[in-house]
Amino acid sequence: MRDESKPALPVVGHNGAHPDAVHTLPTNLAVKCPNCRELLVGKDLERNQKVCPRCGYHFRMDAHERIDMLLDRDSFEEFANDLLSADPLGFVSDAKGPYIAELESKRRATGLNESVVVGKGEIERMPLIIVVMDFRFIGGSMGSVAGEKITLGIERATKDRLPLLIISASGGARMQEGLFALMQMAKTSAALRRLADAGVPFISLLTDPTTGGVFASFSMLGDVILAEPGAVIGFTGPRVIEQAMHQKLPKDTNTSEFVLQRGMIDTIVHRRDLRPTIGRILRLYGAASKRFV
Amino acid sequence: MPYDLEFERPLADLDKRIQALQRRGDRLRPDERTQLDGLRIQLDQRAREIYRNLTPTQRVQVARHKNRPYTADYINLVSDDFFELHGDRRYADDHAIMGGLASIDGKTIMLIGNQKGRDTKDRLERNFGMAHAEGYRKAQRLMRQAEQFQMPVVTLIDISGASLDLEAEQRGIAQAIAESLFVMAGLRTPIVSIVIGEGGSGGALSTSVADRILMLENTIYTVASPEAAASILWRDSSHAHKAAAAMKITAQELLKLKLIEEIIPEPAGGAHQDYAAAAAAVKSAIIRHISELEQLATEQLLEQRYQRFRAIGVYKRETVGASSPTT
Numbered sequence: 001m002r003d004e005s006k007p008a009l010p011v012v013g014h015n016g017a018h019p020d021a022v023h024t025l026p027t028n029l030a031v032k033c034p035n036c037r038e039l040l041v042g043k044d045l046e047r048n049q050k051v052c053p054r055c056g057y058h059f060r061m062d063a064h065e066r067i068d069m070l071l072d073r074d075s076f077e078e079f080a081n082d083l084l085s086a087d088p089l090g091f092v093s094d095a096k097g098p099y100i101a102e103l104e105s106k107r108r109a110t111g112l113n114e115s116v117v118v119g120k121g122e123i124e125r126m127p128l129i130i131v132v133m134d135f136r137f138i139g140g141s142m143g144s145v146a147g148e149k150i151t152l153g154i155e156r157a158t159k160d161r162l163p164l165l166i167i168s169a170s171g172g173a174r175m176q177e178g179l180f181a182l183m184q185m186a187k188t189s190a191a192l193r194r195l196a197d198a199g200v201p202f203i204s205l206l207t208d209p210t211t212g213g214v215f216a217s218f219s220m221l222g223d224v225i226l227a228e229p230g231a232v233i234g235f236t237g238p239r240v241i242e243q244a245m246h247q248k249l250p251k252d253t254n255t256s257e258f259v260l261q262r263g264m265i266d267t268i269v270h271r272r273d274l275r276p277t278i279g280r281i282l283r284l285y286g287a288a289s290k291r292f293v
Numbered sequence: 294m295p296y297d298l299e300f301e302r303p304l305a306d307l308d309k310r311i312q313a314l315q316r317r318g319d320r321l322r323p324d325e326r327t328q329l330d331g332l333r334i335q336l337d338q339r340a341r342e343i344y345r346n347l348t349p350t351q352r353v354q355v356a357r358h359k360n361r362p363y364t365a366d367y368i369n370l371v372s373d374d375f376f377e378l379h380g381d382r383r384y385a386d387d388h389a390i391m392g393g394l395a396s397i398d399g400k401t402i403m404l405i406g407n408q409k410g411r412d413t414k415d416r417l418e419r420n421f422g423m424a425h426a427e428g429y430r431k432a433q434r435l436m437r438q439a440e441q442f443q444m445p446v447v448t449l450i451d452i453s454g455a456s457l458d459l460e461a462e463q464r465g466i467a468q469a470i471a472e473s474l475f476v477m478a479g480l481r482t483p484i485v486s487i488v489i490g491e492g493g494s495g496g497a498l499s500t501s502v503a504d505r506i507l508m509l510e511n512t513i514y515t516v517a518s519p520e521a522a523a524s525i526l527w528r529d530s531s532h533a534h535k536a537a538a539a540m541k542i543t544a545q546e547l548l549k550l551k552l553i554e555e556i557i558p559e560p561a562g563g564a565h566q567d568y569a570a571a572a573a574a575v576k577s578a579i580i581r582h583i584s585e586l587e588q589l590a591t592e593q594l595l596e597q598r599y600q601r602f603r604a605i606g607v608y609k610r611e612t613v614g615a616s617s618p619t620t
């Protein structure tokens with residue numbers, strides 16, 4: 001949750017990003033970088049937008065960290081936060097117990113109502129609709145509520161003619177909601193079709209990880225598709241491919257660099273450059289229908 | 294076709310007795326003839342009875358039965374003429390998806406379906422029906438052409454899931470599936486999708502963003518194969534039978550959940566026992582649904598399709614003060 005009581009800090013971050021954007025890591029705790037194994041001090045990591053100062057490894061961010069990092073201060077107005085997952089199938093599994101209980105525990109653990117946060121905000125004073133996925137909430141998986149919130153965001157962007165930014169971080173469709181979850185891929189894509197027909201730009205940002213049914217639907221439908229460096233991005237996880245196909249995969253398979261090289265995305269953007277880059281893109285699309293003279 | 298599934302043992306026994314009598318042909322005594330007729334009726338009744346009460350896992354077995362009619366069989370039996378169109382014009386022709394111009398009762402439609410392959414060689418060539426990006430791109434090409442010529446589109450779904458190998462990733466399978474969803478959502482011609490076997494995950498959805506989704510009686514449609522779901526949610530794929538039940542994947546359950554429009558009945562003992570009867574039921578469903586959809590103006594058709602998917606989802610609203618998240 002956003003901590004409204006926190007005093008405003010002077011902006012000293014790179015390229016206009018807020019240095020106080022990250023506040024979920026215990027500040028004095030040491031964190032080991034999974035890439036270079038360096039022991040990092042929590043608050044140094046936070047000050048660096050959760051990017052390893054030594055090797056540039058991008059740690060995952062939660063939805064509100066993203067919002068705080070990218071949007072103009074206090075510009076975010078959330079909507080549809082009252083939607084809660086029901087349990088359409090009465091789903092119970094032996095390993096994970098009842099789906100309803102899992103939802104409740106994730107709600108408590110993350111302070112979120114679902115894996116998606118949606119609202120209106122501004123980047124460099126330009127208004128937009130922003131949808132952010134949070135991997136902590138059942139792997140950022142898309143069930144009925146995630147699909148509904150994403151669709152509401154797309155529809156709002158279409159109606160108000162505001163650019164759309166969707167930040168993906170998801171393992172894909174939520175199996176505990178069966179075909180309801182799969183159909184959210186069609187629902188969100190159909191809404192994006194209307195956004196495209198209305199001529200409103202959609203920027204899709206892929207972060208670690210973006211896989212499965214999320215990657216194979218709205219994430220890949222951006223007019224501009226960006227990715228953070230080193231993110232796992234693929235339809236199937238590399239380990240699943242290796243097991244199922246008995247194939248040994250090249251080291252960078254299904255990463256940001258892999259999908260860039262294959263022509264699936266436009267560019268990879270370092271986290272410190274995200275805000276100004278999105279700002280540039282918004283300005284360029286915003287001036288598309290202006291006339292010379 | 295033989296009755297070779299475990300739950301079909303009573304049918305196999307009856308069938309054996311019928312075969313024994315039939316082999317004697319003209320030499321049967323009148324009382325044996327009566328007995329043969331009785332056994333045939335009994336087989337039909339028992340088959341209907343057993344098939345009415347299949348468990349989800351048994352339904353999966355029938356949906357995947359190696360003798361089940363595939364897309365190519367329905368094409369042969371349903372259309373008077375079929376001209377297959379090949380290739381995505383970008384990379385290759387994916388044999389896991391076939392499609393082309395089909396003439397049905399004098400009208401041409403675009404018929405597209407997943408094709409699993411019948412014998413070992415055919416299966417390998419068709420990658421067991423698991424399509425790659427080029428397959429979805431071929432389907433898109435055919436659908437855009439259908440729109441151009443105002444032909445309705447019918448898709449037959451029979452895929453365990455999209456291909457999950459390195460080549461699929463390299464050629465952008467996720468992009469291809471996403472684009473298929475996008476293309477179908479706005480396609481200005483009627484679309485009817487029929488699950489004829491397995492409907493598995495994004496691979497199935499990518500050809501079923503339709504105005505109507507119909508399922509044959511013994512088919513499944515699922516977000517993930519029961520085996521894949523079990524390995525994630527039970528951490529052991531041998532629990533697939535539990536996943537199959539928990540995920541509500543059968544035609545009967547999905548109709549109850551209002552996720553599909555209609556169930557097409559199969560002949561007693563499943564579609565593989567009587568191809569002609571199964572195809573006749575499919576054909577009449579195609580004609581009926583397309584005729585209905587053709588009554589609609591294009592804008593109305595697109596609005597209804599949008600709302601069909603827009604309405605999918607079950608959720609509740611948080612009441613103020615209750616179950617508010619704590620940090």
Ligand SMILES: [Zn+2]
Pocket residue numbers: 033034035036037038052053054055056057
């Ligand atoms: Zn590092």
